[in-house]
Amino acid sequence: MFPKPPVVPRAELHCHMEGAAPPSLVIKLAERYGVALDGLLDANGNYSWHDFTTFLKTYDVASSLFRSQDDFVLLAETYFNMLAAEGAIYGEVFISPDHAVRSGMSYKSYMDAIGEGIARAHAASGIEGRMIATGVRHFGAKSVELAAKEAVMNPHPLMTGFGLAGDEREGHPANFQRAFRLAEEAGLGLTAHAGEFGGPESVKAVLDFLKVKRLGHGVRAVEDDAVVDRIVDKGITLEVCPGSNVALGLYENLRFHPVNILRQKGARITISSDDPPFFRTTLGHEYAEASRVFGWTREVQRELTANAIRAAFCDEATKNALMTRLDAAMQNTR
Ligand code: ADE
């Protein structure tokens, strides 16, 4: 048997910090705080949920067990070290002022803790990490505007973007314009979840009103050619999370997922894990499974990582260094 070539370096643009909490860490924190887990995990130790609504509930309960700076340092350090162990050289995580408040922390101490976890993982493995502050759509426009204000008033060198997560079926994008303009004026990169539980009209509205450079998911744009053309023409990058979409029931299985069609139509595709342990996946698994199902060669996988680096919300010098690392790794493993 010949040894397998090393994996193509990977990069992740779409992962929710609290959604990356491994059940083992949640169990540890529940013991520390004397909290009963009450059906949060199933008999196999996996998160227990059955649709988007119960997923969001489970996500919030698990998040509520992270209560101190030490907890968030550990969470971020654990996640970024796991990414690096799977060959990732870059990752962006969504953080949320609303979850900080619910944990009884200030947004700044929460963000500083996650920044510290990223710095520790960087020191250990060389992985680059950044944070994207997010508003939660189903909490309403005021709450999203507050999230943008917190992000703008508390700058951090690793906090470089602003986004919108939560239930896309609630609240029209026009309601969030002020928040996005505030973030844009502060120089933050912009992204929003759309085209996950909403159809192409939801993608169109986000592009019309929020002027984002990237879309979280965006995959249901495939249902309207004009929306796909717009994504291609404007060079919008899609943060595609195939395993998440299948787990949440958007598509019956990976073969029916439109990621490869969107790629063939010229959309800029990147691959991410969203909330990895909730969907029993990892970034490495997402790259490997999609490559297996769609026959993506190492060159295609390189293209996915290069797309992520180009669309990343970090500075140009870091992007250039990441691109050099990617190309060097490809040269060395040909
Ligand atoms: N928050 C965490 N995961 C999410 C998802 N898949 N869609 C919307 N909001 C989320």
Ligand code: ZN
């Ligand atoms: Zn998401």
